[in-house]
Amino acid sequence: MAFKLNYQGGLAYLTIPAFEKTGLVKHGFSTRMGGMSKHPYDSLNLGLRKDDDKKNVIENYRLFCKALSINPNNLVASDQVHEDKIHVATLHDRGKGIFKQSDIKGIDALITKDRQLALVTYYADCVPLFLLDVETPAIGLAHAGWRGTVKKIGQKTVLKMMKEFGSKPEHILVGIGPCISVCCYEVDELVVDSLKKAFVYFDELIKETGKGKWKLDLVLTNRKQLEEVGINPQNITESGFCTSCRNDIFFSHRKDKGKTGSLAAVLQLI
Numbered sequence: 001m002a003f004k005l006n007y008q009g010g011l012a013y014l015t016i017p018a019f020e021k022t023g024l025v026k027h028g029f030s031t032r033m034g035g036m037s038k039h040p041y042d043s044l045n046l047g048l049r050k051d052d053d054k055k056n057v058i059e060n061y062r063l064f065c066k067a068l069s070i071n072p073n074n075l076v077a078s079d080q081v082h083e084d085k086i087h088v089a090t091l092h093d094r095g096k097g098i099f100k101q102s103d104i105k106g107i108d109a110l111i112t113k114d115r116q117l118a119l120v121t122y123y124a125d126c127v128p129l130f131l132l133d134v135e136t137p138a139i140g141l142a143h144a145g146w147r148g149t150v151k152k153i154g155q156k157t158v159l160k161m162m163k164e165f166g167s168k169p170e171h172i173l174v175g176i177g178p179c180i181s182v183c184c185y186e187v188d189e190l191v192v193d194s195l196k197k198a199f200v201y202f203d204e205l206i207k208e209t210g211k212g213k214w215k216l217d218l219v220l221t222n223r224k225q226l227e228e229v230g231i232n233p234q235n236i237t238e239s240g241f242c243t244s245c246r247n248d249i250f251f252s253h254r255k256d257k258g259k260t261g262s263l264a265a266v267l268q269l270i
């Protein structure tokens, strides 16, 4: 089953049906619809590092949180540098990266088992990974662009949850959010060479489309590495959306030629 599109308070966002069924979390993946920001950030830009009016971005966070019934003061954000470092977030981190200065630096994934702490990661084509250990319970969000995907940040986030919280992979549900999909994601030799070094089955992940040009399937690359560390294939939900094809509802770095806003993934234990 794919992600579900919801409409609430004038904005649209996605949820993962398998996560909703557990009753353990509040969560959502934003769209670009229903916010305050002006072109090229129109309109629900959730990226505070963009050259957008900060007041509008904060208001956008308030609107998105209201739709998800999350207290904005619970938010904690990563800073995201296309690396593979993971931060174990606690209630002491509340507000960091949104309403407060943050000492969470060089971080592309957040995990926690604290309730009332809403993890936030941002996107505009990169792969959002939502993780929910239904037994502990514990949660995680990871930002996987091609660099993070090659560094296996998805796998590493699962392993970190196992080490820090005693999570078992068979208890972890995964949502792979909207990202640039194989239909639109053309890559060059630099990317393909990195894939070759990281994955023995790299030829299953790419399709040659011309001389020195390939289409890369980032969703499959993330799915396979998660299955390798014991995630049950049936526990993985793919969003069913390509951010570039559906530039009408999502910000897409590639489609918008770099001048665009940020989407956000938010995940909180109730």
Ligand SMILES: [Zn+2]
Pocket: 180, 181, 182, 183, 184, 185, 242, 243, 244, 245, 246
């Ligand atoms: Zn596409």
